[in-house]
Amino acid sequence: ENRRNTEMFLDMSSHELRNPLSGVWQNAEVVGGSLEKFVEFLDELRHRPEVPLDSVAVEELHSEMLENVDAIESIMLCASHQTRIADDILNVSKLNMGLLSINVAPFDLVAAVREVVKTFEVQSHQQQIKLAVEKGPSLSKLAVDWIVADSGRIKQVTYNFLTNALK
Numbered sequence: 001e002n003r004r005n006t007e008m009f010l011d012m013s014s015h016e017l018r019n020p021l022s023g024v025w026q027n028a029e030v031v032g033g034s035l036e037k038f039v040e041f042l043d044e045l046r047h048r049p050e051v052p053l054d055s056v057a058v059e060e061l062h063s064e065m066l067e068n069v070d071a072i073e074s075i076m077l078c079a080s081h082q083t084r085i086a087d088d089i090l091n092v093s094k095l096n097m098g099l100l101s102i103n104v105a106p107f108d109l110v111a112a113v114r115e116v117v118k119t120f121e122v123q124s125h126q127q128q129i130k131l132a133v134e135k136g137p138s139l140s141k142l143a144v145d146w147i148v149a150d151s152g153r154i155k156q157v158t159y160n161f162l163t164n165a166l167k
Contacts, residue, residue, distance in 0.1 A: 016085045016156070019163045023078035023119045030122055031078040033072075034064045070121060077119045081159055084152050107151040109144075110135055116158045123166055131162075 041061070114133045124131045137146075 008080045010089070013085060013089045016160070017082065017089075019159060020078040020082040020085070022163070023123065024075050024082075026122050026126070027078070030052060030071040031068050031075075034068050037064060041103055070118075074119050075122060076127045077115060081116075081119070081155065084156065103150055104149050104150055106146045109139070109147045109154070112151050113158055116155050116162065120157070120162050120166060122153070127166060129166065 038061070041057070095103050110133060117131050120131055
């Protein structure tokens, strides 16, 4: 039974490790494509200094840079999620011994969900899906912002939910 549980945990963890990698890959492609545009533009300026830098070009470059900043932030969030999964795999012996702990602490639920949703911005945009986080009536009526739970587990469940939903 212990071996079967360990195998199930490792199977689930392998699946979990692939999810954040998808976000890292997609966002890295966004940054890479954008940087290629910058290099082409700078090469053109170097070889043709008479070409003026007009306001449309500046706006386009600014927009590209903002997209890069968002993509880098998403890569960092995905890497953070992947770190959590790696930590869970390292805790497999604790799981087998019944010592795996839940880290309960107060945290802002909406902010945590927004953090996870941010990792899917590029993918959802590419799929023409609008993702938004809105506080539902059950939380609004109670004026609840903070809950006491394991924020890492809540984020993991939300991440899995969105990954499967976008598939």
